[in-house]
Amino acid sequence: MIKVEHLTKYYGDFLAVDDLSFQIAEGHVYGFLGPNGAGKTTTMNIMTGCLSPTSGSVTVGGFDILAEPEQAKRLIGYLPEQPPLYMNETPVEYLRFVGEAKGLRGEELDRQISEVIGQVKIREVAHRRISALSKGYRQRVGIAQALLGSPKVIILDEPTVGLDPLQIIEIRDLIRQLGQAHTVILSSHILSEVQAICEKILIIAHGKLLAFGEPDQLERSLLSAGEIDFTTEADEQTVRSILSGVKDISDIALEKKQGGLLSARVHTDSRDIYAVSRALFFAFAARRQALLEMTLKKVSLEDIFIELTESGDPAAQPQTEPEESEAKQA
Structure with missing residues (x-):
């Protein structure tokens, strides 16, 4: 398009x-x-x-x-950041002016004005001066003019x-x-x-x-330099030994929790964080050590x-x- x-x-x-x-x-x-x-x-x-x-x-x-x-x-219908509105006109008057500028005439112009007014839900304010409308309604009028001409x-x-x-x-x-x-x-x-x-x-x-x-x-596509958090009953020495055999782990942080549990956060530079978490899971299973919890940090749009x-x-x-x-x- x-x-x-x-x-x-x-x-x-x-x-x-x-x-x-x-x-x-x-x-x-x-x-x-x-x-x-x-x-x-x-x-x-x-x-x-x-x-x-x-x-x-x-x-x-x-x-x-x-x-x-x-x-x-x-x-194309275009709404600039500052809607090009004529404040002394009503939405109907303004839309008629815009429609005529786009080449619409007669019954077709009337039909499209009525249609876009309904689409953007400004019928109740269609005959008030634009200067008296809230910013939200003015924005709707701006969108309505962009819709004229289909x-x-x-x-x-x-x-x-x-x-x-x-x-x-x-x-x-x-x-x-x-x-x-x-x-x-x-x-x-x-x-x-x-x-x-x-x-x-x-x-x-x-x-x-x-x-x-x-x-x-x-x-x-950007799920790199990700984080994997997990909790285990294994001691610190065992955890470090297991992780040493898992590829693509760049950093390890361990913290003891209540009840003798160990909390760990590992960083990976791999683009496939799921492959790393799978390898980590099976590495612990091979040593008969349980992973009680595992979470992956997914990137947000931010x-x-x-x-x-x-x-x-x-x-x-x-x-x-x-x-x-x-x-x-x-």
């Missing part, structure tokens, strides 16, 4: 987007995750035709956003910024509903937001795409985000199926 190839953007000497390449298939809710200043908004502005790249290309539905802007932009792709830049907790929940629910009929791309620097809404995640930092995949894929954005290392990027969306840092 969207193909971004070798996208680069300079502001003077500042490199905001660095040779970015990825593809987005039709369907799903995608999260564009990165710290402030990562290049998310710049990339979105280029994808929607609001900004020209220094080099590279973006195609939407097969249409080049710069060479064929009218055809490409018909497929675009295949909805792009939302920081859609919940500045909202209170209840409004955030409402907007998240709305985005999930939109994802059933549209390809939705949203940017955020809030980890919990992306985790709560998105089926697929792109992580960007310093203008580079560092990872792209489903949350579970990202966790599996761990992934911190590891990637601090290291800037795209090497851990997971592969996706050919028919699904895929990404690469060229």
Whole structure:
């Protein structure tokens, strides 16, 4: 649906987007995750035709956003971080203006206005001035204008910024509903937001795409330098002897517990923490020593985000199926 190839953007000497390449298939809710200043908004502005790249290309539905802007932009609905609202108008008046700008007329315009008002649930405030609406309702009006024209792709830049907790929940629910009929791309620097809404995640930092995949894929691909905690009745000397025969263990911490038990935490640099835990289990079984408890530390999306954005290392990027969306840092 969207193909971004070798996208680069300079502001003077500042490199905001660095040779970015990825593809987005039709369907799903995608999260564009990165710290402030990562290049998310710049990339979105280029994808929607609001900004020209220094080099590279973006195609939407097969249409080049710069060479064929009218055809490409018909497929996109865009909500910038600051919704472009006219405060002295009512939502109905504003949506009529936007609809006409998109080429809608007559009964079709009336039908779509009524439809999007129902979709974003603003019917009860449709005839109040936008200036009198809460931020949550204003955000809904902004999403409604993005839906006019029945675009295949909805792009939302920081859609919940500045909202209170209840409004955030409402907007998240709305985005999930939109994802059933549209390809939705949203940017955020809030980890919990992306985790709560998105089926697929792109992580960007310093203008580079560092990872792209489903949350579970990202966790599996970065499950390195993990921790295994276990409790045993064996004494310290026996535990160290057993662990000396287990590969890929880099560090051992032992602590005596009440009742003569021993608590241990081992670190592993292996990418397959499950293989290490399996070897550890059978090593204890071979010595007829019981493991009373064993837990693996699974990385969270926050761990992934911190590891990637601090290291800037795209090497851990997971592969996706050919028919699904895929990404690469060229």
